[in-house]
Amino acid sequence: MQTFGILILSGLTNGSVYALVGLSLAMTYGASRVINFAQGEFVMLGALSTVLFVTTFSLPMVVGIPMVLIVCATVGFLVERLAYRPLVRRGSQPLTIMIGTLACASIMTGTALLIWGPNQLFVPNAFSLEGVTIAGITSTPQQLAIIATFAFLMALIWFMLYRTTFGLTIRAVGIDPAVATLMGIRAETIIAFSFVFSAIVGGLTGGLVGPLLGGHVSMGIMLTIKGFMAVILGGMGSPFAAAAGGIAIGLLEATVAFYGNSFYAEPIIFGLILMMLIIRPTGLLGEWEANRK
Amino acid sequence: MSSTTLRNWLPATVILMIGAVLPWLLQGNFQLRIAMLTWVFAIFGMGFNLLYGIAGQLSLGQQAFFAIGAYTFALLQIHFALSLPLALLGGIVVCAVVGLVIGLPVLRLRTHYLAMATLMFAMIVHDVALRWTDFTGGTSGLRVPPPSLFGARLERIDLYYLVFGLAAAAYCLQIFIKSTHLGRALEAVKTDETAASSVGIDVTRYKVSIFVVAAMFAAVAGIAYALVSRGVDPSYSGIGMVVNLLTLSVVGGLGSRIGPFIGAAIVIIAPQILAGLQEYQTLIYGVGLLVFMIFLPRGIGGSIERSAEGSFDDPKGEKSARRISRAETP
Amino acid sequence: MTTPPPLLSIREVSKRFGGLSAVDAVSFEVHSGEIVGVIGPNGAGKSTLFNLVSGLAPLTGGDVIFGGNDMTLVPPHERSAIGMTRTFQIVRLFGHLSVIENVMLGGHCRTTQGFASSLLRLPKVLIDDRKLRHLAMHWLNFVGLSKRADEPASHLPHGQQRMVEIARAMISGPKLLLLDEPAAGLNGAETTNLLNILRQLNDRGLSILLVEHDMKFIMGICDRIVVLDHGTGIAQGTPQEIRQNPAVIEAYLGKRNGDAAH
Numbered sequence: 077m078q079t080f081g082i083l084i085l086s087g088l089t090n091g092s093v094y095a096l097v098g099l100s101l102a103m104t105y106g107a108s109r110v111i112n113f114a115q116g117e118f119v120m121l122g123a124l125s126t127v128l129f130v131t132t133f134s135l136p137m138v139v140g141i142p143m144v145l146i147v148c149a150t151v152g153f154l155v156e157r158l159a160y161r162p163l164v165r166r167g168s169q170p171l172t173i174m175i176g177t178l179a180c181a182s183i184m185t186g187t188a189l190l191i192w193g194p195n196q197l198f199v200p201n202a203f204s205l206e207g208v209t210i211a212g213i214t215s216t217p218q219q220l221a222i223i224a225t226f227a228f229l230m231a232l233i234w235f236m237l238y239r240t241t242f243g244l245t246i247r248a249v250g251i252d253p254a255v256a257t258l259m260g261i262r263a264e265t266i267i268a269f270s271f272v273f274s275a276i277v278g279g280l281t282g283g284l285v286g287p288l289l290g291g292h293v294s295m296g297i298m299l300t301i302k303g304f305m306a307v308i309l310g311g312m313g314s315p316f317a318a319a320a321g322g323i324a325i326g327l328l329e330a331t332v333a334f335y336g337n338s339f340y341a342e343p344i345i346f347g348l349i350l351m352m353l354i355i356r357p358t359g360l361l362g363e364w365e366a367n368r369k
Numbered sequence: 370m371s372s373t374t375l376r377n378w379l380p381a382t383v384i385l386m387i388g389a390v391l392p393w394l395l396q397g398n399f400q401l402r403i404a405m406l407t408w409v410f411a412i413f414g415m416g417f418n419l420l421y422g423i424a425g426q427l428s429l430g431q432q433a434f435f436a437i438g439a440y441t442f443a444l445l446q447i448h449f450a451l452s453l454p455l456a457l458l459g460g461i462v463v464c465a466v467v468g469l470v471i472g473l474p475v476l477r478l479r480t481h482y483l484a485m486a487t488l489m490f491a492m493i494v495h496d497v498a499l500r501w502t503d504f505t506g507g508t509s510g511l512r513v514p515p516p517s518l519f520g521a522r523l524e525r526i527d528l529y530y531l532v533f534g535l536a537a538a539a540y541c542l543q544i545f546i547k548s549t550h551l552g553r554a555l556e557a558v559k560t561d562e563t564a565a566s567s568v569g570i571d572v573t574r575y576k577v578s579i580f581v582v583a584a585m586f587a588a589v590a591g592i593a594y595a596l597v598s599r600g601v602d603p604s605y606s607g608i609g610m611v612v613n614l615l616t617l618s619v620v621g622g623l624g625s626r627i628g629p630f631i632g633a634a635i636v637i638i639a640p641q642i643l644a645g646l647q648e649y650q651t652l653i654y655g656v657g658l659l660v661f662m663i664f665l666p667r668g669i670g671g672s673i674e675r676s677a678e679g680s681f682d683d684p685k686g687e688k689s690a691r692r693i694s695r696a697e698t699p
Numbered sequence: 700m701t702t703p704p705p706l707l708s709i710r711e712v713s714k715r716f717g718g719l720s721a722v723d724a725v726s727f728e729v730h731s732g733e734i735v736g737v738i739g740p741n742g743a744g745k746s747t748l749f750n751l752v753s754g755l756a757p758l759t760g761g762d763v764i765f766g767g768n769d770m771t772l773v774p775p776h777e778r779s780a781i782g783m784t785r786t787f788q789i790v791r792l793f794g795h796l797s798v799i800e801n802v803m804l805g806g807h808c809r810t811t812q813g814f815a816s817s818l819l820r821l822p823k824v825l826i827d828d829r830k831l832r833h834l835a836m837h838w839l840n841f842v843g844l845s846k847r848a849d850e851p852a853s854h855l856p857h858g859q860q861r862m863v864e865i866a867r868a869m870i871s872g873p874k875l876l877l878l879d880e881p882a883a884g885l886n887g888a889e890t891t892n893l894l895n896i897l898r899q900l901n902d903r904g905l906s907i908l909l910v911e912h913d914m915k916f917i918m919g920i921c922d923r924i925v926v927l928d929h930g931t932g933i934a935q936g937t938p939q940e941i942r943q944n945p946a947v948i949e950a951y952l953g954k955r956n957g958d959a960a961h
Binding site for chain 2: 778784793871
């Protein structure tokens with residue numbers, strides 16, 4: 077029972093991270109119909125700029141984390157303004173734009189490499205990493221904070237998408253940007269918002285998960301792929317389906333690592349998700365998207 | 370001589386001449402190595418160009434075939450003491466088979482899904498290369514025996530001509546595919562799968578075939594890279610490799626005949642010439658990729674071909690009109 | 700006297716989407732050398748029927764027999780080789796290929812060879828290619844577009860693109876040509892030109908099955924007409940018979956007249 081609890085907890089922690097990346101990917105995709113390959117890089121940027129502000133500049137956490145979010149929001153804005161928008165305006169196809177976001181990922185990694193170097197860095201923790209034992213299960217406040225943040229963000233996004241007029245416009249742009257524009261919605265602004273919002277979510281994730289994973293310049297691409305796997309499991313249709321997929325992948329990973337060979341956990345999960353993608357490309361909860369051209 | 374023939378074989382002649390005389394113009398092993406790497410990446414780029422530039426199927430997993438080819442080549446020589454030509458053939462065949470087995474299910478997917486599925490396949494290959502230490506040598510990889518052909522040890526210069534010969538052969542194959550019914554059918558598949566099938570094109574078969582061909586190109590490139598580097602390691606299947614591939618393809622020009630050569634030359638040579646730029650490589654590739662996509666989406670090769678085409682067969686100045694209508698091919 | 704078996708027979712063909720019947724047990728035949736038209740009000744199931752006959756959508760019931768072959772399991776890309784080829788309601792050319800390349804693609808089934816076999820028989824491939832280009836030129840000449848052979852197909856006006864599509868269909872040497880609203884979007888002169896071309900093809904023995912909205916067009920060219928309403932066949936006969944058929948007038952022509960009269 078105790079091992080089971082630990083399994084669930086560690087699965088939930090990693091799963092929350094994948095869920096947050098997946099949710100951001102689905103949100104950007106929902107508005108812009110493009111997979112943002114740079115999404116995982118915002119987690120990297122969040123983790124490493126926490127190192128910069130809190131460790132290097134010795135700012136207190138309460139000042140440091142907002143600074144991190146500002147940095148991520150700015151970079152997210154730049155990705156939209158300097159890559160996504162110019163490509164859309166010259167009529168590029170979605171795949172071309174996706175390669176453009178991959179270029180952005182490369183630029184972010186390359187820049188981070190110049191600032192932080194190739195070594196893994198210790199990311200300062202906002203919450204204690206001391207073990208706390210509740211009902212026989214040992215956890216850390218940092219771990220719990222990740223799960224709590226995830227739950228909070230889910231609630232926030234749900235409220236924003238389904239209980240505000242602004243959320244309605246976001247969903248409208250996702251369904252048909254041309255029609256939304258005709259109705260007076262500024263599609264470009266909405267898409268810019270989705271990029272910036274996703275960047276902030278990424279940065280927050282990075283700041284929280286950094287102390288557990290360690291900050292590394294090349295951590296981003298793997299997170300993008302895990303996030304996409306979450307999207308595959310849940311389906312592109314909604315951010316919440318993607319988030320559910322992320323939690324599922326976290327739990328699956330923890331299980332495979334525990335009962336099988338942890339060394340091969342990653343390729344096994346990749347293989348499983350790849351099969352899943354081939355058998356049911358629209359996700360377990362998803363809409364018929366993949367067969368549309 | 371028709372303009373099409375001229376368009377195909379004029380660049381071929383130029384490339385052949387450059388390739389043949391290059392060793393006399395270069396000094397030292399380092400420069401020769403750079404020249405060889407250019408041919409290697411041109412082969413890699415040509416395969417991708419056929420798959421994405423012509424057939425419209427985006428794979429982000431070509432680096433897996435690059436690595437599988439190279440590892441097979443090394444393993445066949447190490448464990449079975451196969452000669453170089455047989456190991457080369459073995460690497461190509463293994464990649465073709467893997468390409469078929471992966472391609473059949475994966476090519477039912479389209480666009481983003483296809484791209485991510487192939488990327489995941491490459492991540493699995495990368496993980497295996499890293500982790501199956503007994504077989505792949507783990508992080509340090511495998512060493513490739515010194516190349517010899519029919520009992521004679523190959524010198525650097527012989528190796529150069531071998532690699533160059535492979536690139537020339539790959540170019541001919543590319544031209545053959547592009548300018549026959551195969552190329553037309555692939556273009557049709559890219560444009561409209563339903564219409565393609567109703568004019569009699571077996572869409573699935575064509576997609577899988579070109580995927581296998583691209584896998585074989587990647588295998589040849591990987592093997593040539595292993596020969597030049599005297600070894601193979603997990604970076605072959607790394608994410609950096611696919612960024613190199615995309616950058617060279619976009620800079621050279623997707624769908625362009627000469628694009629892969631120009632792209633490879635720029636992507637390989639640029640970081641070497643600008644001293645101390647290695648550290649900036651990831652950043653520069655990213656910026657280059659983005660800038661070309663926005664400002665010169667046809668790439669250098671495509672732009673050259675476009676203006677050359679105008680002077681070949683477009684005397685009435687219709688090329689400007691054509692430029693507009695063709696502006697968006699992925 | 701025995702009549703030869705029909706070229707195409709549609710037997711009790713049905714298509715359901717979920718609980719909805721788009722085409723319900725439709726039967727008719729096309730004989731060699733005939734031009735048969737399918738008409739019906741909007742949403743009568745004409746386009747669905749067309750997709751069923753050309754194999755783009757799977758049947759949920761019935762049979763399509765063509766030249767004695769059961770077509771149910773024949774994939775769309777194998778149909779042009781058997782002698783059945785189609786055009787689309789909205790012209791679907793491969794825009795950035797040239798006009799002649801588009802037409803050559805229609806002959807793909809004649810030269811079709813896989814990658815490996817093409818490589819092994821290089822000279823034959825090149826000779827075939829030349830023959831195919833020659834044949835494509837012949838058909839472009841026939842539709843009057845040989846001068847524009849080397850232009851990108853997307854540069855042609857709509858009416859000419861329709862002609863390219865017909866040339867692309869004809870190069871495969873079909874016995875039956877399926878035309879989905881061929882006159883849609885054509886102006887008067889272009890429609891007349893299309894009529895002439897179709898008549899010439901018919902004189903050479905080609906059978907045609909077409910769906911059309913333009914009543915004058917369809918009455919002017921068809922030997923027989925099949926009328927669909929709500930997915931079922933309500934009448935068939937010569938144009939003359941159809942004009943006078945009370946069920947047709949009721950379902951289709953009459954409704955409008957009736958509305959106007961009140």
